[in-house]
Amino acid sequence: DAGVTQSPTHLIKTRGQQVTLRCSPKSGHDTVSWYQQALGQGPQFIFQYYEEEERQRGNFPDRFSGHQFPNYSSELNVNALLLGDSALYLCASSLNPGLALGQYFGPGTRLTVT
């Protein structure tokens, strides 16, 4: 039973560039959430995808966008990168609907913006 996977593991980008991060959910899960974790802080919710649509969004600018594919995998895109976008980006998968049954995190993508 495969857990949540993410790619790439690490990424270094320059200010102003664009980046795409990828996530495959745990087998049997259909909902993907993305979180940003700055160093020394708790993860911050970016948005969640279910049935290929953005279901809820956190307090992040439109530079952050996403997509979910029919196989439930998901992408996070960040445009016009800023130094402050440097963080660990975590993907979490879960099963919808009903009460939250626990979100399971992937290993994350460490993004460094220089």
Add this chain to the structure above:
Amino acid sequence: GENVEQHPSTLSVQEGDSAVIKCTYSDSASNYFPWYKQELGKRPQLIIDIRSNVGEKKDQRIAVTLNKTAKHFSLHITETQPEDSAVYFCAAVPEGGAQKLVFGQGTRLTINP
């Protein structure tokens, strides 16, 4: 929106002693409270969770208690071991369709041998 406060930010205990981490939340409609353990450079791992209709839940050396009236919940680790050293995060899920996790700031737990 929901806000979760977590204390203490750092905690150091002797091996074999107990550790307690406390969290308070602001949204009385929140209905699910998971705890995550994150070791250095690794993903957050779900270690225990509790729903709003339950007051206490145990899993071996780990227990979580919930006081809905006071809007706080706590993680209790007994007979601590060196491998319990990590950062622990509490979280709350506000009522609503999306399973959005709102995290506390984290507690760095160090177990001293």
